Amino acid sequence: MAEALTDFVRVPETLIAQEPLADRAASRLLVVDRAAGAWQHRRFAELGRWLRPGDCLVLNDTKVRPARLLGRRPTGGAVELLWLRPGPAVGTAWCLSRPARRLTSGAQVVFDHGSLTATVEALGEGGERLVRFEAEGSLEERLAALGQVPLPPYIRRPPSPDDRERYQTVYARVPGAVAAPTAGLHFTPALLGALRGAGVTVVPLTLHVGAGTFAPLTARAVAEGRLHAEWFDLPAGTADAVNAATSRGGRVVAVGTTVCRTLEACAQRAGGGPLTAQQGWTDLFIRPGFPFRIVDRLLTNFHLPDTSLLLLVAAFAGEELIQRAYAAAVAERYRFYSYGDSMLIVGDP
DSSP states (O other): OGGGGTTOOOOOGGGBOOSOOSSGGGSEEEEEETTTTEEEEEEGGGGGGGOOTTOEEEEEOEEEOOOEEEEEOTTSOEEEEEEEEEOSSTTEEEEEEESOTTOOTTOEEEEGGGTEEEEEEEEOTTSOEEEEEEESSOHHHHHHHHOBOOOOTTSOSOOOTTHHHHTSOTTOOEEEESSOOGGGGGOOHHHHHHHHHTTOEEEEEEEOOOGGGGSOOOHHHHHHTEEEEEEEEEOHHHHHHHHHHHHHTOOEEEESHHHHHHHHHHHHHHTTSOOOOEEEEEEEOOOTTOOOSSOSEEEEEOOOTTSHHHHHHHHHHOHHHHHHHHHHHHHTTOOBSTTSOEEEEESOO
8 A cells, every 4th residue: 555655765865866977878777576576786778688579668758848937927026837738728738836826817927028928817726727828929939948847856956958858768759748757768779779679679658747746645646546647648559569569478668657657557448458549648546456467577767755656666566675675776876766777677576
């Protein structure tokens, strides 16, 4: 149950990575074997050692929007908007705001001396604001030019120009996320090419990571067994590739908790049959006791305590093993969280 991870291993502030490595594939890789209940310390560039011809590596090709917008009210007060998802009409979006209490319906925010403006149209149940944007010229171009990368709160520095490239995977293609699918940040084009050359099938899906990915678990979410919803798209080619890998005895390797959540949600919708192309919203909550049907191996970064991401990893590898593996990573001074090191979970449960 979720409560079992409340007293999880605490990560010292000094181990929380504030900057990415110059070489994406140079990060460390903790390889955790579920069958042996053990692990070994390797490098991400060695990932191919644990894959074989016929395996299917599934990536999340969502692209992080420069979703953090800094502006001012007409009276001069500073305002920050965080773009979450499109609204019901063209030019609208649901946003989080700071300070929130002053942005009531009808409030206006001005960005870049008026080249972009926002008007609050409605208030959502979770504190979000439905905002209508108006821009000089293309709205998408203004948002892209003025927005900043929304780095996680544990990265305690302002965003830099380099973050626009490094807080994206090299295969990011579909704009819509407010946080990166961080397990994929370690891949380089060369490493992906080498895996394909070794006979590994590499295919994409899309899940737009929402702000809820960083949110601590609430008692309501645990009680209801449902999480914040995120939009996904499983293409026909990817569904077919996963089905084919399973049929021939290959392993399905999920690159990140977002891919794992998408594949397992689609498996539930398939009702015991093969995966098919589908898209929509999923609020699936994967926690210890969950019956995984599709994913055989999981590549993931290290996650914050008391989050749904850590519960998913614990569900896949086992709570006690993950506790010990995290403690070993702290003892070996791994780099943690979004810009940190990686973990590969292998072996039968």
